[in-house]
Amino acid sequence: MARPHQPDSAATAALARVRGRAPEMRANVRRLAAFANVHSCPTAAVAFAARIDTNKVLAGTSLEMPFGQSPFAIGRGVAFEALLRRHGHAELRRVLSEGLDTDFSLAAIENLREGYQPNRTGLHMRATVTQTRMAEIADGPAEPVILDGAVLQADIGGLQAFFEADEMAIGVGGQIIVGENKSWPVVDGKPTDDDALGAALDQAATYVLLGRQTLQQEGVDPSKMSDSVVLVTPRNTGLAPSLHRQDVSSRVRRIKRLLNAVPDVQETAAETPHEVTFDEVADKTRHESLRLASFRHITDVLGTVYDPANCLTSCGFAWACRQRLFADGDPAVVGGAVARALPGIASLGRVAELSHGAPASNAEAPAAIPLARAGRLYDEVTPRATGRQRRTA
Ligand code: SF4
Structure with a gap:
């Protein structure tokens, strides 16, 4: 990558x-x-x-x-994030303590969302602080620590890019755990939107991958970054937060392959x-x-x-x-x-002609036989509806 x-x-x-x-x-x-x-x-x-x-x-x-996103979904997301951070991150501390079996009530929270410019310079500074803190924490702090708004920097196809994670809960058994907040509900223990769940886990897995890369740059063992991530979501239809842990190791491997497939901008520019x-x-x-x-x-x-x-x-x-x-x-x-099942056939119009029994060229021959057969079957099933005139050989 x-x-x-x-x-x-x-x-x-x-x-x-x-x-x-x-x-x-x-x-x-x-x-x-x-x-x-x-x-x-x-x-x-x-x-x-x-x-x-x-x-x-x-x-x-x-x-x-x-x-x-719909304005409703955006509003719900903003409200949920605010709830987690209200009163010194009280709700976030509570769900992390319950879900990770570690006391976060007195955990130090480094808020990287505030005090930095909302531009590339600010992102760069946050990425530097994140990298330093991650290395310190991976060294084994006595108390749990939360980095809120951690920023990871990565080279994507030859361009530097910044990725903003929601939080990283750190100090759990000497490991760094990625946390993502999502405002869609989990009802009776099940997410209501499987696609949204998959996207959230992919997101968290990307942070795991980039976090390992960041640790490596600091000379720290990348396995300090846990394969197990946490999603913080509302329980049922209200906004009360709950925590879910999930292993994303297979997603990390897939995303690594995908990132390696991102085209190199230098080569793309030269070839365009x-x-x-x-x-x-x-x-x-x-x-x-x-x-x-x-x-x-x-x-x-x-x-x-x-x-x-x-x-x-x-x-x-x-x-x-x-x-x-x-x-x-x-x-x-x-x-x-x-399309792959129709080699040598240039258009859907030609597909229709061949299914009516039109003579095929050499290039069309492999697909023409099954098309003609499919056309005959179709005519048998729907003779009146189609009213098609079939050529006879
Ligand atoms: S085929 Fe068109 S829609 Fe599909 S990826 Fe290419 S540009 Fe996008």
């Missing part, structure tokens, strides 16, 4: 040109997880390397995707053709048709790997890509598995 270099000025300029006026994004765990789902797509890879916020590039067009820029796509003063034509040109130059299951959940370009594939009749619009 660690790449010791930073992009040179030519690469930095090239990536700035690719980004143009497109909104920039900061790498965070959620963005990384989303990119991991679509990392094989060249267009997504270039957008990620240029740190383009794909969720916002098409803002103002009919193909802008509705990403983002000069004509590729998202500047005109993001330009809200231009007519929608022109913006979408610019997007189409980029995807034509770079290429795409469309898979509805991943693209629709992880890339802000998904509706634009889907519309383009649909207009072209490209089989990829229905998913990679179906």
Whole structure:
């Protein structure tokens, strides 16, 4: 994962040109997880390397995707965080004490959310303090300690990025334990949203991985970072906090592989053709048709790997890509598995013709036989509804 270099000025300029006026994004765990789902797509890879916020590039067009938390969920999250920190973190101390079987009532709390500038300089300072404190604590403090708002620094594809963890409960058996606060409820011991639970555990696992890297840089045994993380969530429909422990070792291994797959920005910048820029796509003063034509040109130059299951959940370009594939009749619009089952067939229109028994070319022959068979079966089951005219050989 660690790449010791930073992009040179030519690469930095090239990536700035690719980004143009497109909104920039900061790498965070959620963005990384989303990119991991679509990392094989060249267009997504270039957008990620240029740190383009794909969720916002098409803002103002009919193909802008509705990403983002609802105001209700954001409000609930803010209220839950405030509850945990009220009266000297009393509720956080209580759940950690109960869940970790260690007395946190007098634990020192280092609040890294306050006293630092809300910018990159502030993040850098918080990351330095976090690294120092982690090394000190891993040396074995007598009392438990909580770092609130710890920041971990990492090299992601050749660019420095900062990741802000909720808290790290430290001093539990000489180990460092990652803690994440989530405001979605756990009802009768079960999370109400399995996807949200998976994302939270991936987030915590990423902090474990980056925390180990941080310890290594300090010359400290990385195994001091526990594989077991804690999630603090409301119990049932109220906001009363409860704690859950979970082993994330398999997630840590998976995320390590995913981070290694992040493209190197230097290489991406060197390989991206000069004509590729998202500047005109993001330009809200231009007519929608022109913006979408610019997007189409980029995807034509770079290429795409469309898979509805991943693209629709992880890339802000998904509706634009889907519309383009649909207009072209490209089989990829229905998913990679179906497209792979139709080798040599250029369009969905051609799929329909072959299923009607049209003669196949040599390239189409492997898929033509099962298609014709499927078409016959379909006609037998729905003869009146289809009213299709089948060719006979
Ligand atoms: S939506 Fe389009 S650009 Fe994004 S990952 Fe999928 S194919 Fe690539």
